[in-house]
Amino acid sequence: MKKQKIYTITGHALYWLLFFLFDWLAMSGRIGKFESRADFTTALINFVAAAGFAYGSIYWFRLNWFREQYLRLGIGVFIIALFAGFLKHALRTYFLYLPMLNTHIQDVASWANYWKPRYVTGSIVWTVLQASLILVFYFFDLWVRQLRQIEKAKREKVEAELELLKSQVEPHFIFNTLNNIYYLAQKSHPNTGEMIYRLAQLLSFMLYDSRKSLIPIEKEMDYIRDYVNLERIRYGEKLDISFNEFGVVKDILAPPLLLLPLIENAFKHGIAPVGAGWIRVDVSRRDSTLVCKVENSMSLEAKPLANLEKSGLGLSNLSSRLEALFPENHELKTLHSKESFLAVLSIPI
Structure with a gap:
C-alpha cells in the first residue's frame, strides 16, 4: 500500500x-x-x-x-x-x-x-x-x-520537446563541421587534423555538458570559441571575429546550446565562401537578464531574411527551445540591412 x-x-x-x-x-x-x-x-x-x-x-x-x-x-x-x-x-x-x-x-x-x-x-x-x-x-x-x-505532464512534455530539439541541434552542428573538414580534406589542407581534434573536443562537450539542464555560461562561451577556432582554420586570416563580455557573466547558469545557433547563423549567412566578413559577439548581464548580441556582415551570397528560418534548423529550433524553456519570458529579436544582420537574445537568469 x-x-x-x-x-x-x-x-x-x-x-x-x-x-x-x-x-x-x-x-x-x-x-x-x-x-x-x-x-x-x-x-x-x-x-x-x-x-x-x-x-x-x-x-x-x-x-x-x-x-x-x-x-x-x-x-x-x-x-x-x-x-x-x-x-x-x-x-x-x-x-x-x-x-x-x-x-x-x-x-x-x-x-x-x-x-x-x-x-x-x-x-x-x-x-x-x-x-x-x-x-x-x-x-x-x-x-x-x-x-x-x-x-507533471506539462513538465514531461517540455522535457521531451527539449530533448528532441537538442538532438536536432547536435546532428545539425556535426553535419556542418564535417562538411567543413571535408572541404579542407579535398584541398589537402594541413590543418585538417587539427579540425578533427577540435571537433572531438566539441563532441565531448555535447556528450556530457549539453545533457545537463543548466551549465555555466562561461562553458558555453568556451565551446563557442572552439567552434570559432574551427572556422578560423577553415577561413584563415580573412575572418574577423570579436568576443566581448560586459559585467560578471561567469557565474551565470543557463540551459546549454542556446547561444550556438546565433553563431552558426552568423557564419552561415554572414561569411562569404572565400571567408571574408566579420562577426561581433557581445554577452552582457543586465540585472537579472542575460543578453547576447550577435552581429555579422552580410555576404553577397546571403539569402534574404524571409528565407533565413527556412534555410536551416538554427533560428527556428532556437525559437522553439526558448518557448519551451522560458514561455513569455524571453526575447529574440532580429534586425537586418544590406550590410549587416543583428540577432539579440534576452533570457532571465
Whole structure:
C-alpha cells in the first residue's frame, strides 16, 4: 500500500472519529442513563447515514464523472441522498422513536406522525450537510492531485520537446563541421587534423555538458570559441571575429546550446565562401537578464531574411527551445540591412 493511500485512509478515519465524538459529546449534556444511550445511538446513526451518503456519492462520482455522464451522475447522487436520509430516519424511528412510545414519555405522538414529509426532508437535508465537509475535502484533494498531474505532464512534455530539439541541434552542428573538414580534406589542407581534434573536443562537450539542464555560461562561451577556432582554420586570416563580455557573466547558469545557433547563423549567412566578413559577439548581464548580441556582415551570397528560418534548423529550433524553456519570458529579436544582420537574445537568469 502506497504512503499516500495510507495517509488518505488515516485522514478519513480520523475525520469520522472526530465527527462521531463531536456529535455524541455535543448531545450528551443530559442526565440519565437512557438519555446518554440515546445520544450515543443518535450519533452512531448520524455517522452511518453521513458516511454512507459521502462514500456512495464519491463512488458514483468516480464511476460517471470521468466518462462525462453528468446527468446520470446528478440523478444518482440525488437518489443516494434520498436513500441515506430515509435510512437515517428509519433507524432513528426503530432505535429511538418507537422505544419512546413504550417508556416514560407518554405524550409522544404515534410513529406515523414522525414520518411526516417535513421530518423526513429534515433527515435528508441534515445527512447531506453532515457529509458535506468530507466531500469538500475529497474534491479539493482530487483537484490538487489533478493539478499536480497536469503540471507533471506539462513538465514531461517540455522535457521531451527539449530533448528532441537538442538532438536536432547536435546532428545539425556535426553535419556542418564535417562538411567543413571535408572541404579542407579535398584541398589537402594541413590543418585538417587539427579540425578533427577540435571537433572531438566539441563532441565531448555535447556528450556530457549539453545533457545537463543548466551549465555555466562561461562553458558555453568556451565551446563557442572552439567552434570559432574551427572556422578560423577553415577561413584563415580573412575572418574577423570579436568576443566581448560586459559585467560578471561567469557565474551565470543557463540551459546549454542556446547561444550556438546565433553563431552558426552568423557564419552561415554572414561569411562569404572565400571567408571574408566579420562577426561581433557581445554577452552582457543586465540585472537579472542575460543578453547576447550577435552581429555579422552580410555576404553577397546571403539569402534574404524571409528565407533565413527556412534555410536551416538554427533560428527556428532556437525559437522553439526558448518557448519551451522560458514561455513569455524571453526575447529574440532580429534586425537586418544590406550590410549587416543583428540577432539579440534576452533570457532571465
